[in-house]
Amino acid sequence: MLLEELCQRYREGERDFRGINLREGDLTNIILPGVDFCRADLRQARLGKIRLARSLLREADLSEAILWGADLSQVDFYRACLRDADLSGANLIEANLEAAYLTKAVLNGVNLNSANLQQALLIDADFRSTSDQRTDLGKTNFCGADLNYANLSGSLLYRANFADCRLCRVNFRASPERDGFITDLTGASFRGADLSYADLRGAVLEDVDLTDADLTGTLF
Template sequence: MDVDALWQQYTAGERDFSRAELSKVNLTGAKLSGINLIRANLSQAILRGANLSGAFLIVAKMNGVDLQGATLIIANLSGADLKDANLSIANLSEAVLTGTLLQKANLSGACLQGAILAGANLNEADLQGADLRGANLYGADLRKANLSSANLNRANLRGAKLEKTIMPVDILHA
């Protein structure tokens, strides 16, 4: 599917684009709140500054996607493949990322306040300066992740794998 067809259908009121083939598309700054992209292929797509609030990206293939500064408030990305994705300074407040693959993803400065990351794979992810206040990281794989300067106030880290994780200084001295 090309960008023009997607945009035309979306503006006409269509929201179901499940299984759409959108790899390598450029949707910089697109306003696509509430879109259904379940099982869609968005590998290496550019979605910088896009608004995907309330979007359904369940089991979407999004490896290498660029979502820098994107808004994904209350989006559902359960089981999505976001390996090597750029989510720096993205807003993922209250997003559902249960079982999501975020290995080696850049989440530096991202807002994940109240997000559900239970069972997520954040192995080697960059979470420097991320806001994880109240996030649920139960059973998440945070091995070798960089959490320096991250805000983990009220975050649930029960059962999380933390081997070789770089933790915030304030937690280390608490």
Template structure:
């Protein structure tokens, strides 16, 4: 069908163009908003700056399509093929992209806030600098994806595959990352306030200087992680594992650390005022000049820990295990 025929039908009020073949057609700058193009062939079509808002493109073939700057807001793209498509600076706000194949697609600078990419296939996709606030990426395949400088505040990433993904300079405030394996990743100086990171593998990761206030990290593994000078006050870290981690000078005030494993951890100069360390394991931990004023340490294991010059005022040690611990005055507890 000729493009002129499509425009004529569209201007006459027709919106049904299902299963149409527009491969390699030049539709740049055209207004086809609200049209139904489901199961259509648009491979390598030129759609730069076109208006496709609220269109139906269900199961359509857009492989290699050029969609630079296109308006795709609230479009329905469920199970569409966008392999190798160029979506640079495209507006995909509120779009539905369930199970869409975006392998090798370019989405640099695209607007993707509040988009659903549930279980989408995105290996190697370029999302550098994209606005992904509130995006649903649960179960999505983002292996080797370029996520540098993306805004992922409030994003849902639980169950996503991020192996080999580039994550430099990303924003993750309030994001859902539960259960992910991001060990060794550099999270330094990031705003991770209220981020959901429970059950994660984060051993060897770098969080130095980051804001983790009120973060959820229950049962996460952070062995040998660098958490120096982080803000973790009022965090939820019940059952988390910090073996040999560095938490020096960090703020852990009023943090829930019940049953956490902090053995051989560097907690020098840490603020643990009002923290709950019930049944926590601090065997061999370093707590030089740490503040534990008002901390709950019932059943906590301080065996062999160093508490030299620590502030224990307002702390009830009667139910704590202190065998072999160096007390604030330098004496060894027997």
């Protein structure tokens, strides 16, 4: 389907575009809130600054898609594939990323406040913060997620749930003197999590729950 046809049908009130093929399409700056893109093919699509709030992208394939600065608030990405996708600066507030595949995804400066990442696969995902765009993962549900080798340094992780997560060699470290901010894990739950060889030096650990966590080689 051509982009012009998609936009015209959307303006006419159509919202059901399940299974649509937009591979390598350019939807930069397009406004499509509430659209149904379930099982859509959006591989390598250019979706920078797209507005998709409250949309359905369940089981959609967004491998290598560019989503920087996109409004993805309250979007349902259940079991979606976002491998190698660039979500830098995206708004993912209250998004559902349950069981989503985010291996090697770039999530610099994203806002995942109150998002659900339960059972998500986040191996080698990059959550690095910058001095003017800090990653907010407050109250995020990572329960059972695989975050091995992820970089979460300097992130806001207050009251996040990492229960039963795999966090081997995750970098939570931050230096206020060097970076200008710290990693805030206040009230976070690591109950039953694998924190082996994770780096927590300099992080705020007030009221953290480490019950049954694997702390082999963990740096505090």
